[in-house]
Amino acid sequence: MQSDDTLARLGAVLESRKPANGGNPETSYVARLLAKGPDSFLKKIGEEATEVVMACKDADHGGDKAAVLYEVADLWFHSMVALAHYGLTPEQVVAELARREGLSGLEEKAQRNTP
Numbered sequence: 001m002q003s004d005d006t007l008a009r010l011g012a013v014l015e016s017r018k019p020a021n022g023g024n025p026e027t028s029y030v031a032r033l034l035a036k037g038p039d040s041f042l043k044k045i046g047e048e049a050t051e052v053v054m055a056c057k058d059a060d061h062g063g064d065k066a067a068v069l070y071e072v073a074d075l076w077f078h079s080m081v082a083l084a085h086y087g088l089t090p091e092q093v094v095a096e097l098a099r100r101e102g103l104s105g106l107e108e109k110a111q112r113n114t115p
């Protein structure tokens with residue numbers, strides 16, 4: 001699927017931006033985040049999540065729905081920087097979603113609460 005390819009390609013670029021792989025904070029935004037350490041991108045994830053909520057609330061009141069897309073893309077991007085830092089990949093997230101496919105959230109919750 002094309003979206004999977006895009007996520008995989010971006011994941012590979014993020015990996016290449018790690019300090020250990022020669023990422024240069026002078027020329028790369030991602031390398032700068034990774035060199036600064038987790039607080040830098042965790043703060044961005046918090047900000048972007050808030051911006052997603054604000055864009056959705058704006059859309060509820062007649063605002064531009066495209067803004068929701070931009071903000072979700074920012075949130076996904078910064079979350080992917082966190083995945084890279086922790087040695088995880090977007091393919092693993094997709095695999096987890098695939099594992100959940102077809103299992104209702106209500107059903108899963110009921111199974112979880114079963115002693």
Ligand SMILES: N=c1c2ncn([C@@H]3O[C@H](COP(=O)(O)OP(=O)(O)OP(=O)(O)O)[C@@H](O)[C@H]3O)c2ncn1[C@@H]1O[C@H](COP(=O)(O)O)[C@@H](O)[C@H]1O
Nearest residue numbers: 010013014017027028029030031032044047073074077078
């Ligand atoms: N997808 C993205 C992407 N999405 C958002 N951003 C950057 O994320 C930053 C933060 O976004 P904000 O809207 O919060 O902007 P801001 O308020 O100016 O940010 P701050 O000053 O608070 O950091 C901006 O500089 C955006 O350009 C991204 N930067 C990079 N990528 C991808 O990552 C690849 C590697 O990027 P570099 O490492 O910079 O080469 C690129 O080729 C792209 O594919």
